Every structure is written in C-alpha cells, then in structure tokens.
Amino acid sequence: MTDPLAGTQPEFGGMPARLYSCTPTRLMTWLECPRRYRMSYLDRPPPRKGPPWAHNSFGASVHNALAGWWRLPRPARTVAAAGSLLAQGWIGDGYAGTAQSEEQLARASRMVEAYAARLDPAAEPLGVERTVGLRTSAIVLSGRIDRLDERQAPGGGSELAVVDYKTGRRPLTGEDARTSMPLALYALAAARVLRRPCHRVELHHLPTGQVLGCDHTEQGLARQLSRAEDVAAECAAADGKFSAGAPAGQRDEVFPPRPGPGCGWCDFRAHCPEGVAASAARRPWDGLDTGDDLAGGR
Ligand code: SF4
Numbered sequence: 001m002t003d004p005l006a007g008t009q010p011e012f013g014g015m016p017a018r019l020y021s022c023t024p025t026r027l028m029t030w031l032e033c034p035r036r037y038r039m040s041y042l043d044r045p046p047p048r049k050g051p052p053w054a055h056n057s058f059g060a061s062v063h064n065a066l067a068g069w070w071r072l073p074r075p076a077r078t079v080a081a082a083g084s085l086l087a088q089g090w091i092g093d094g095y096a097g098t099a100q101s102e103e104q105l106a107r108a109s110r111m112v113e114a115y116a117a118r119l120d121p122a123a124e125p126l127g128v129e130r131t132v133g134l135r136t137s138a139i140v141l142s143g144r145i146d147r148l149d150e151r152q153a154p155g156g157g158s159e160l161a162v163v164d165y166k167t168g169r170r171p172l173t174g175e176d177a178r179t180s181m182p183l184a185l186y187a188l189a190a191a192r193v194l195r196r197p198c199h200r201v202e203l204h205h206l207p208t209g210q211v212l213g214c215d216h217t218e219q220g221l222a223r224q225l226s227r228a229e230d231v232a233a234e235c236a237a238a239d240g241k242f243s244a245g246a247p248a249g250q251r252d253e254v255f256p257p258r259p260g261p262g263c264g265w266c267d268f269r270a271h272c273p274e275g276v277a278a279s280a281a282r283r284p285w286d287g288l289d290t291g292d293d294l295a296g297g298r
Contacts, residue, residue, distance in 0.1 A: 054094030055287030
C-alpha cells in the first residue's frame, strides 16, 4: 500500500480544524509501536533500516504478478501467464542465496497458478491496486486496495467487495477479516469513491487457498472509522509534540516502545535496546515458509 508523507495539515486563522492525513498502515504502525511510528514517519533523516526481508520480497512478487495478470487482455489471462508474470518480476532480495530464491520462486509459482486457476478471467475487477480515499471532519485517509470486485448481491443487484491478498504463513480466520481496521477503512473509502455501498471485505490467503470474508454492517464500519479517528488524534498530538521539538529525554514518553517477541521482525530493531532485549535476532529469510506449506510476507 502506498504511504504518502502524511501528517497534519497547517492550520490558519479562521480555517476549519486541521485534518490528519494518513494511511491505514500509518495508523496501525502507531497502534503497534509508537517508537517504530516515530522512526518510520518522523525522524529525519530516518534511521537506517535492517536488510530487506525475503518474505516481503516474496509477498510483493506475488502481489505484482496478480495485479499484472488482471491488466493483461482477457484472452491472455491464463494460468501459465500468472506463472510467467511472477518469474519476470521476481524480487530476489533477502534470500539466503540463489538456490533458496529459486526454490521459493518455484513454490510461489505453484501458489499463484493454483490461485489463477480458480479465477474467472471475464470477471473484470472494478480496480486493481486502486487508490481510494475518504475525508471526514478529522482525517484525510488514502490507501491502495489489492483488488476491488463487483459481485452479485444475494438479494439481487450487485455489491462491492474489497479483496486483500495474503501470502504469510500464519493461518487466518474470519475474525481477522472482521476485526481488520484497514479492511474496513478500504471498504468505506471504496464506497466513497465509487458512490456505492461497500460492506464486503475478504482476505485471500494464497498459501491455503482460503477466502476469509466478512459482511460489515453500517454500524460496524462506523465503529471502525470512529476508532481510526481516535488513533489519528493520538498521532496528530504526538506529531505536534515532535514538531515542537520535544527534548530527546521526553521522546519515549510521547513515542514509547512496545517491546515483544515480534520485535525480531522490526526494521528498526538495531536502534532499539528494548526491542533487542525482548526478541531473538532474525535472519532476512527466517520469515519464509520452507516446509510443505507455501509462505511469504504480506
Ligand atoms: S524493536 Fe520493537 S519496541 Fe523497538 S521500535 Fe521496533 S517494534 Fe518498537
């Protein structure tokens, strides 16, 4: 998902209250770890990140191949084409070596081709990697949806569905789709841009072929938007303190670390003593699934 350099807009006398510009990723980064948020979005120059993760390369390669597949002319959307696109755009960063990269390419090919075999090439999506946005009285939100479908609604007519591809090795459940704030925000933004209701969100877990879906109610979507606005207000307040030049000693009060075992995967772990103490170091390829099940990042 794209992430414009977002933040608060300047406030001028007599103008409406400032809006906070953000992406769902930015809000989730704040929720997961305010220190990582600071290092990702505010520190300039930004701290040097660790080396690229192979599972991220894997996930990005799969996403790019599926996006490219839908951009092909309809007759060219074959199963073999999905594998070819993957091979052409394969990102080899982060792997232990050429042999591991090739092995994972073969696994990803099987996964992408199996997924493509279940797609209807004629079911033209309304959008692929489509940027959508919405504006409320508090936030300006933008994000990019992997795929936006138009489906037949059970009661007749059609409905929009937000599709998010997942390639990680962790099994997913319907609860993941239901509780995902980013997915709910994408649904709201898609509805806003296309001027049609959108309640359906789906996680397509490519390693298992599972589709984990949720049909949100209006109330459920409104709750997620309200939650996003609350998070954005926290971010805006913290950004303001940062801009005002909070002394280094007070930075951790505004941007506290949230150390835990997951810190092993943090791009900024090397700059974070608490994260180092809380987690084991990970090699760039440790997030890959190298067993019989297929794996990857996003
Ligand atoms: S290592 Fe952990 S605590 Fe430190 S910045 Fe990263 S996520 Fe936050």
